[in-house]
Amino acid sequence: MKAGKSIQVVFVGAGMGGLGTAISLRKAGHKVIVLEQAPEFSEVFRPDYHKVLLQAAQSGADVRKTSEVKTYLPEEGAVILVDGTKIRGDLIIAADGVKSIARKAIGVSAEPHETGDSCFRVVILAKKLRADPDLAGLSIRPGFEQWLGPDHHIIGYNVSEEKYFNLLMVIPDDRKVVGYKAPCSATEVKRAYTGWNNFVQKLLTFLPEDVERWRLIDLPPIRGWIHPSNGLLLLGDAIHATLPYLAQRAAMAIEDAAALATSYPISTRSRNFRTCCKFTCEHVKAERTRSTRIIHKSLLYPYVKGTNAGHAKRDIWSW
Numbered sequence: 001m002k003a004g005k006s007i008q009v010v011f012v013g014a015g016m017g018g019l020g021t022a023i024s025l026r027k028a029g030h031k032v033i034v035l036e037q038a039p040e041f042s043e044v045f046r047p048d049y050h051k052v053l054l055q056a057a058q059s060g061a062d063v064r065k066t067s068e069v070k071t072y073l074p075e076e077g078a079v080i081l082v083d084g085t086k087i088r089g090d091l092i093i094a095a096d097g098v099k100s101i102a103r104k105a106i107g108v109s110a111e112p113h114e115t116g117d118s119c120f121r122v123v124i125l126a127k128k129l130r131a132d133p134d135l136a137g138l139s140i141r142p143g144f145e146q147w148l149g150p151d152h153h154i155i156g157y158n159v160s161e162e163k164y165f166n167l168l169m170v171i172p173d174d175r176k177v178v179g180y181k182a183p184c185s186a187t188e189v190k191r192a193y194t195g196w197n198n199f200v201q202k203l204l205t206f207l208p209e210d211v212e213r214w215r216l217i218d219l220p221p222i223r224g225w226i227h228p229s230n231g232l233l234l235l236g237d238a239i240h241a242t243l244p245y246l247a248q249r250a251a252m253a254i255e256d257a258a259a260l261a262t263s264y265p266i267s268t269r270s271r272n273f274r275t276c277c278k279f280t281c282e283h284v285k286a287e288r289t290r291s292t293r294i295i296h297k298s299l300l301y302p303y304v305k306g307t308n309a310g311h312a313k314r315d316i317w318s319w
Contacts (some may be wrong), residue, residue, distance in 0.1 A: 017253030
């Protein structure tokens with residue numbers, strides 16, 4: 001459905017949520033600018049999906065890299081970049097991640113919460129697993145696998161049409177990581193799982209030597225997603241970052257995009273473009289209620305996985 005009145009929307013962040021919403025609003029007939037702070041467009045965990053979204057966005061939107069936002073001016077519908085450039089629009093949508101500076105611009109003081117866990121995340125070529133009789137089944141089974149132990153766990157699943165096997169390995173945070181991520185080695189990962197069963201030990205031999213360690217952080221449920229002027233709206237991890245245990249972060253960002261795509265073609269029939277954001281509040285409220293439930297459930301997962309009730313059929317006790 002095309003909008004009754006076209007407006008200029010400036011997106012901050014070219015991740016899943018930013019690109020997904022930019023595509024939706026561009027199809028609705030709005031003019032779209034997407035600003036990404038990084039010098040190159042990339043996505044670590046879902047590169048294929050991100051590439052598809054990026055290509056779709058670039059076909060109709062003005063997508064810019066090396067464009068880091070320093071200041072938000074919600075009342076003006078504008079942002080200022082670190083190089084001093086001022087970019088104006090009718091509406092700003094911030095999808096700038098869990099470390100968002102846009103939260104303060106809407107009056108939210110919530111800071112990322114350190115959960116006490118950190119993780120290693122890698123992808124392994126599935127053909128390497130298929131060459132090993134003990135591990136071959138991992139590369140063809142649907143769903144996901146879990147290996148659980150005291151304070152540690154591993155989750156694995158196939159990605160990219162079973163070309164790769166994704167591994168997420170969670171351990172307690174030893175507070176040695178400076179910032180939110182740091183390089184480490186496969187040797188460090190293997191040391192963390194010393195004493196686990198032979199199946200896990202063999203699986204870990206396929207790790208690449210260079211691995212990144214990420215500190216797991218989230219946000220508490222936040223009520224306000226929109227600036228009082230209705231000129232700035234937050235979405236994705238910027239406003240409802242959750243832990244990876246339920247694998248819902250990217251899905252929630254895309255749901256934000258779908259909610260906005262539904263409301264904006266209708267709301268922009270008004271002569272006043274700022275009623276777009278007011279109209280969207282009802283959609284945001286519904287999404288906020290659901291995202292809060294997901295955040296709460298993801299917080300419960302570390303406790304549930306330590307009980308018999310939390311183990312699925314394929315869980316493999318590994319210590």
